[in-house]
Amino acid sequence: MDFSRLDFGGGASFVVGGTYSMPMTYSLTEAADELGVSRGWLQKFLRAQPVDTDGVPFYFPVGNRKKFTERDLERLIETIRDRERQRLESSRQFAPIVPTVRKESVEEFGRVLSGRLTGRLRSE
Numbered sequence: 001m002d003f004s005r006l007d008f009g010g011g012a013s014f015v016v017g018g019t020y021s022m023p024m025t026y027s028l029t030e031a032a033d034e035l036g037v038s039r040g041w042l043q044k045f046l047r048a049q050p051v052d053t054d055g056v057p058f059y060f061p062v063g064n065r066k067k068f069t070e071r072d073l074e075r076l077i078e079t080i081r082d083r084e085r086q087r088l089e090s091s092r093q094f095a096p097i098v099p100t101v102r103k104e105s106v107e108e109f110g111r112v113l114s115g116r117l118t119g120r121l122r123s124e
Helices: 027-034 039-046 070-093 103-118
Strands: 006-007 013-017 060-062 063-070
Touching: 013 103, 027 070, 039 063, 063 070
Parallel strands: none
Antiparallel strands: 006 013, 060 063
């Protein structure tokens, strides 16, 4: 059987021929580049959260290396987006309380300010 290898640069490639094609894979450095983060950031993230919500690892091991498919990167993005959504929702729970202002207080402030601008206190 004759297999030809299609190279797309950066280590990503397809093996085409026969009855299957192998999905593109990325090294840790290439995956970090695709995600727009540093290699160290991705390593730290994977140490803290190596699996998605279904318990599926974000990578597959090849020897002592981690490899990633396009789907792995998509799941990483979904997880990062979900964590950001949760962070934003929790920050809304602790939004500062805005005090209510009585109408009389606003009117009084207006009279005092007007009096200072004109040099005298204005009566109602």
